[in-house]
Amino acid sequence: MQRLIPVTAVFVLILGLCFSIISSAQDNCLDCHTDWEDGENSPTQKWTYDIHNQVGLTCADCHGGDPTLDDMDDVRNSKGYRGLPSTAQIPQFCGRCHSDATYMKKFNPALPVDQVAKYITSRHGVLLGTGDDKVATCISCHSAHNTSPASSPMSSVYPLNLPAVCSGCHSDAEYMAEYGIPTDQYEKFASSVHGHALLVNEDIGAPACNDCHGNHGAVPPGVENISAVCGSCHAKVASLFADSPHRAAFEENGFPQCETCHSNHDIIKPLDNMVGTEQNSFCIECHSEDDGNKGFETASVISTLLDSLVRSEQNAIEVIDEAEIKGMEIDDERFALKDVRSSLVESRSLVHSFSLDEIRPELEKGIALADVTRINGLGIIDNYFFRRKGLGISTVIITLLAVIIWIKIRRIERQPRNRA
Amino acid sequence: MNQVNGVGGRLYKWIDERVKIQAFVDYMAHKSVPKHRHSIWYYFGGISLFFFIIQVATGILLLLYYRPGADTAYESVKFIITKVEFGWLIRAIHSWSANLMILAAFIHMFSVYFTKAYRRPRELTWLTGVGLLGLAMFFGFSGYLLPWNELAFFATKVGTGMVGALPFVGDFFLNLMRGSSEVTGATITRFFGWHVAILPALFTVVLTVHLILVQRQGMSEPVDWDAKKPSEKTVMPFFPNFILRDLLLWLIALNVLAILAVFFPYGVGPFHWLLGVKADPFVPPPPVIRPEWYFMFAFQTLKMLPATVMHIEGELIGIFGFGLGGIFWTLVPFFDRKTRHGQKGRLFVIIGLAAVIFILVMTILGYILE
Incomplete structure (x- = not known):
């Protein structure tokens, strides 16, 4: 029994040391805050899915202090405690890590580290610098304790979610009143060709707010750089426009390049009647028949040729559809129709050169191809009727032969020697 | 003369x-042909022969343009139906005639079975007839892959895969049929060889024997023929009466074939041979993989069998079951002793009816449940 006493003492000592080590590694912030905070929106609840938590960071890594201490006052007084940052402090609070390239490499070497630098130049950042704490900071878009990478569909800044995040402030007329800017951007965007692609078709290749305005350095694009913004996706059209006579004319008159005809947030699917000299066309807003330049005539010819190609394509489609309904093989013609469609798309794009020399060859090529396809389709339909006529003739001949044989059988069987 | x-x-x-x-x-x-209330069934052998002749003629025409191989088969069939003058018609007739030939052969076989025409001394005629039907079905199976389209590719994969389920010899036969462990271009050339050389040669030999036997032995009389009074035994001369009637039916069959080929060049409903898209082994199979209709009863039965029956793979049991059933069916003239002695063997009528009902129900279920 006496021998057991020192053994037990050593065991208790080792056990005590283990508890001490475990207790020293424990994050007491979560223990206390989890007890005090209720609801799924509480920071501790949201923290579970936060990217920072997933890469192994703790509360203390952002908020500072000693997380091993049990008493909150002791934590507040401990070394490095930063606590809750004010709105004005948030960019630097996040930037402490996110602007440190060496530190961020540990987690994701591809992640940019210029967010704060860009933010300072943004409209949000500029206003924050003037003491306006209503403007968006990092946590307004990314959230504070529920941050996910922008590529994650869970993230508030994922392309499909971003317009709603921006509109949280920008569609609130009361909140935005003092800034004197419109609050219908989201509504217009949602009805636009881009908004339809993004919000309805969920095509994340379609632009969200940040694709035109920038994200961390968000500013409204100026008159001079709209074509650069649009041209980052619509490169060919932007290039054609840049080489066109309209570029100089627009600059001279202070017209924003793409926006003048296509608008900004409520960009609708471009229609062929936007070009031409009819009432709905945009060309006649500047050009008239007697303005002394050839713009009016060019618009008229482009419009006529475009209409011709559209009609030729439609006629060819109707003929090929009819041939298909008749059960004919039309794979080659369908393929040719794709070429016609490519020609039409190319022509619509070439409209931005506003040069007949550029547009006419493509339009005429498309019209010729559509006509050939339609003629081929008519040939196929003729062939359909030819088949039926051929069948009719052969059926008559075969039936006639059958009748002759039947008469022969009757005649043979009437003869006594062949009668059954 | x-x-x-x-x-x-x-x-x-x-x-x-x-x-x-x-x-x-x-x-x-x-030579004379007995006349009785079942005489109509005598003509189905002739109709099967007519469709076979059509198959040979249209097959030779298709051969002029068809090019076997994974890179050329689909393209050449497309060329035949889109560019070659009347190519669409030749392919349509070949496809329709193939199906009608099998149908006529099935009707011929069951009519022979139920009229007990297989009884002595026509056992060899029955054996060669069953052999011809088997060869015709293999014709269909090998021809199905030749357009190298998506449906044909996956149906052949499933069909040949069933052979691979056989114990011990499965892998050997699978490789023999496919030319490799997978369905590839090697499978097309192999199936093409079977379809245009080996099977036609075998079919011609067996068909010749079958026709010689039919001519030597004449048409089978009904079982109760001998018991009839001489005044009740009516016959018709084989030539020209029966031959002319055969010819008349051939012309009607030709007319039906022409109408079907022109109005439905790619088949009707699930019985179609649309070219569709080219076979691609790397894309997922289409939602519905179906064999030709005459394999559907077997396909459906194998699908409905449980995965294992008493620790034996269900599919294996199905294959063995069909194998044994086929052997029994082929040798039925030797089992049906009663009919051989001029008595009506009811048991074999019931077995035949059960087979017909089974085939019909399983085929219909196959199309309904897919």
């Missing part, structure tokens, strides 16, 4: 002097 009239008569005499066909004509003229 002893009279020598006109050009035809002189030509006949000229040939007869050299190859002595008068004896054959006399034999045919004296």
